Amino acid sequence: MKHEFSFLGQFSYNDKGRDYWEVTDQKELHHFYKVLRLSSDEKICVFDGCGTKISGNVISLSNKKKILVEVEVKDYCAPSQNSLIICLGALKPSTMEELLPFLCELGCDEIHVFTQNSTAKFRTSEKALDRFKKIILSSCKQCKRFYI
Numbered sequence: 001m002k003h004e005f006s007f008l009g010q011f012s013y014n015d016k017g018r019d020y021w022e023v024t025d026q027k028e029l030h031h032f033y034k035v036l037r038l039s040s041d042e043k044i045c046v047f048d049g050c051g052t053k054i055s056g057n058v059i060s061l062s063n064k065k066k067i068l069v070e071v072e073v074k075d076y077c078a079p080s081q082n083s084l085i086i087c088l089g090a091l092k093p094s095t096m097e098e099l100l101p102f103l104c105e106l107g108c109d110e111i112h113v114f115t116q117n118s119t120a121k122f123r124t125s126e127k128a129l130d131r132f133k134k135i136i137l138s139s140c141k142q143c144k145r146f147y148i
Contacts, residue, residue, distance in 0.1 A: 009046040049148035104139035
């Protein structure tokens with residue numbers, strides 16, 4: 001069984017009983033074109049971050065602005081009845097970057113970070129939080145978890 005690469009996308013439209021999904025995020029498109037060097041007629045997985053995942057073939061590449069995928073298989077993963085929530089102190093960014101993928105794979109639904117008066121502000125800066133979001137997205141793709 002060949003590996004299917006996963007991309008974050010959204011439902012686009014329904015035409016004659018067929019669903020079409022699209023990937024428009026620039027980072028996802030960069031990964032598709034430049035990193036993986038995929039082309040049309042590739043089979044990929046697209047998920048919306050809310051539990052819906054589709055597998056299908058790329059049918060249209062639109063000037064590196066959008067990828068259109070025709071749905072072959074649609075799957076919805078219901079969230080677990082038990083949720084795992086963890087609270088952490090504001091760790092150093094390098095430590096947090098190492099810890100986040102493991103927490104995603106473990107099935108953590110929420111991660112709360114608390115700070116103290118003596119905590120350095122760079123640990124919870126916008127730049128650090130954006131980096132953490134990228135790590136969480138990558139980890140979710142890798143472990144085939146379709147909830148973000």
